[in-house]
Every structure is written in C-alpha cells, then in structure tokens.
Amino acid sequence: MTEPAKKLWRIEINEKLCKGCGICADFCPTNVLEMKGIIVGVVNLDKCTGCQLCDLRCPDFAIQVFPR
Amino acid sequence: MSTQAAPRTVPYKEKTPFDYSSYLRKGKLPHIWCPGCGHGIVLKSLLRAIDATGLNKDDIALVSGIGCSSRTPGYVDFNTLHTVHGRSLAYATGLKLAKPKLKVIVITGDGDALAIGGNHFIHACRRNMDMTIMVYNNYIYGMTSGQSSPTTPQGMISTTAKYGSIEPVFDTCDIAKAAGATLVGRGTAYHCQELEKTIYDAIMHKGTAVLDILDSCPTYYGRFNKVKGNSELMEIAEKDGTVSQAQAAKMTTEQLQGKLVRGILHRTERPEYCEEYEKLMAKAQGK
Numbered sequence A: 001m002t003e004p005a006k007k008l009w010r011i012e013i014n015e016k017l018c019k020g021c022g023i024c025a026d027f028c029p030t031n032v033l034e035m036k037g038i039i040v041g042v043v044n045l046d047k048c049t050g051c052q053l054c055d056l057r058c059p060d061f062a063i064q065v066f067p068r
Numbered sequence B: 001m002s003t004q005a006a007p008r009t010v011p012y013k014e015k016t017p018f019d020y021s022s023y024l025r026k027g028k029l030p031h032i033w034c035p036g037c038g039h040g041i042v043l044k045s046l047l048r049a050i051d052a053t054g055l056n057k058d059d060i061a062l063v064s065g066i067g068c069s070s071r072t073p074g075y076v077d078f079n080t081l082h083t084v085h086g087r088s089l090a091y092a093t094g095l096k097l098a099k100p101k102l103k104v105i106v107i108t109g110d111g112d113a114l115a116i117g118g119n120h121f122i123h124a125c126r127r128n129m130d131m132t133i134m135v136y137n138n139y140i141y142g143m144t145s146g147q148s149s150p151t152t153p154q155g156m157i158s159t160t161a162k163y164g165s166i167e168p169v170f171d172t173c174d175i176a177k178a179a180g181a182t183l184v185g186r187g188t189a190y191h192c193q194e195l196e197k198t199i200y201d202a203i204m205h206k207g208t209a210v211l212d213i214l215d216s217c218p219t220y221y222g223r224f225n226k227v228k229g230n231s232e233l234m235e236i237a238e239k240d241g242t243v244s245q246a247q248a249a250k251m252t253t254e255q256l257q258g259k260l261v262r263g264i265l266h267r268t269e270r271p272e273y274c275e276e277y278e279k280l281m282a283k284a285q286g287k
C-alpha cells in the first residue's frame, strides 16, 4: 500500500510588510522559518504542516501559507 | 441589520489562509506599530471574529481613544471613530444611542481605559449598553514612551517607575464585573485562535462585554524589563502567565498564584440600556 500523498504548502512572505520581529520563526512548531537579516526566510519548506500559526501570530500581515 | 451567518465551524488549518484584505483600508499598511507589537496580532483575531459573525462591514463601528492600541480603527474598513484620550466610551455611548442598530466595538488601551478613562469605564459597565470593549493590555503607556499604567505589575520597570513599580494593579475583569458588565473575558495575543472565539462571543453578546486582552509592548515594557526578544515577552506574560479555565479548575490556589485565567469569566443577563431607553420614549410619548 502506498502512503497517502503528503500535503504540500507554499509560504508567501511580503518583504515590504515584514518587520523582522521573529515571532513566526520562534513559534513555528517544525522550525520551517529562520531570520535572514531583517526579514524572515523559509529554510525547511518540506517540514511545513500548514498549521497557519506563523500567519496567525504575525502582527504585520506579512506571511501567509497556501496549499500547493 | 444584516442577518447573521452561523459561526465558522471549519477548523482554521483546513482552510486556505484567511483573506484580511477586504477588511483593511487600501494602502494603509505597513501600520505604525513597532516590530513585534502585539496590537497587530489582536487586530487580526478581531477581523477573523468579525468575519465569523457574518455581520456586514457597514453595520459595525470601531471606536477608539488615544494610544498605540487606539490607532487600530485607522487601518480597517468599517465605520470608525478615533476620539480623545480616555473618552472613547463617551463617544461610543453617544453613537450607540443615536444609531442603536450599529454593532459598536471599542478599542482601548490599559492607560486609555483604566487610567484617564477609568470613570467612563465603570459607568459604561454600569449602564450595560450593547457594546464590546476590548482593552489592549500591554501593562504600559506605549505611545508616550512607557509610563506606568494601572496594570503595570509590581516590581516591573517603567519610565515612571525606574526602580520597579510598587503600586498594586487593577484587574480589568474584576472591575468590569463589579461595575456591572454582563460579559467579561480575557485572552492573549499568543493564544490568538482562542482569542478569536472569545471576541466572537463578546460581539454576539447583548449588553456590555469587556475583554482584557494581554499583548505586548516590546519597545518599552520589554526593553525596560530586559526581555530581549518579542517572542520571549509573549512567552513570559501571555503563554506562561495565563491558564485556561479548564486548566485552572485542576489547579490549587497556590498553583494559581500569579496566573491570570483566560476565557469567558462572567456572563449574565440584565436589561440593555438602549432597549430601556426605547421603552422610556414610548412611555413618554403615551404609546
């Protein structure tokens, strides 16, 4: 039997709105995000579970996670 | 007023991301709040809660006083009133009396609501007019660079308490309940999904609903008190400093020391002011 296909996600960061507070990266349960200078970057997209917590806690409307 | 849709039942994570754009005024972002300021997180919970009520944008009015928190109405596409320091509730009361069908939501800070506006606050609770009062509680006057507020915890540093505050604090929920608010609750920016539900309950409640919403001011409160990261500040006060009602029920009095309880803490029914006023007018007109 084959494993059900893993759900894939796409993370959009609005570089004009991100203020680099680090909240999304610090609270991501699977360490998908990391600060890259003054804005956040995606370092481990494969581990993203689409939980939406980064978006929910971003104070700046700067990050959203879409099904791929 | 528009008909109300059933509350959203689909778990958030099953959905594509929430689209905030229809609730935001175009071209206003980035907002003025500092990196990591909790006010933006609370705003997003509020917008999702409003979306869940199914209310029409034009049937909602956001009223605020002065403070960083009170800047909220400037970013949103509802009827909005940005008023004077401490007096948001006086404006909201007038607005609601003139247009009783509006859903009035007041955005205020710990300083705005409980210090300069403390008198308006208790009397608004006493009247039980149908409105939601959201107190964004970051334990400090953010906008004016970090003076103590009535919620600055004892021992904590502010611009006006350089050696640590010695003043006992106000508990927003206790005051609201004692003054007569018919729904009282608490949430935090950290628990943003739970907060969304708490705000939803407050908006749907008939009567004065008061929410104590813990969020953070990393720029002053955090920096003065040597909390390095924005996230660390959220962890200390909001995550570790609070418990849900279910958790609280299993804890001893000692274990509950220093913890604030989240959720809807008080709910009761009393005659609503605008309805009583309608009745009075009918009586005076001999109807």
Ligand SMILES: Cc1ncc(C[n+]2csc(CCOP(=O)(O)OP(=O)(O)O)c2C)c(N)n1
Binding pocket: B066, B067, B068, B069, B070, B085, B108, B109, B110, B111, B112, B113, B116, B136, B138, B140, B141, B142, B143, B144, B149, B217
């Ligand atoms: C009559 C009056 N007094 C004082 C001020 C200065 N002032 C502006 S905002 C503020 C405190 C705001 O604190 P809070 O309500 O907690 O909002 P925050 O900025 O923390 O979100 C004060 C004292 C004012 N604008 N008007």
Ligand code: SF4
Binding pocket: A011, A027, A028, A029, A030, A031, A032, A033, A047, A048, A049, A050, A051, A052, A053, A054, A055, A065
């Ligand atoms: S959706 Fe969840 S798992 Fe994916 S990056 Fe955001 S917080 Fe991390």
Ligand code: SF4
Binding pocket: A013, A017, A018, A019, A020, A021, A022, A023, A024, A025, A039, A040, A054, A057, A058, A059, A060, A061, A062, A063, B036
């Ligand atoms: S929470 Fe938002 S503003 Fe903060 S680093 Fe992440 S994307 Fe940027």
Ligand code: SF4
Binding pocket: B032, B033, B034, B036, B037, B038, B039, B068, B069, B138, B142, B143, B216, B217, B218, B219, B220
């Ligand atoms: S001063 Fe404090 S409350 Fe005001 S925007 Fe900055 S972090 Fe937020």
Ligand SMILES: [Mg+2]
Binding pocket: B067, B109, B110, B111, B136, B137, B138, B139, B140, B141, B142, B149
């Ligand atoms: Mg404040």
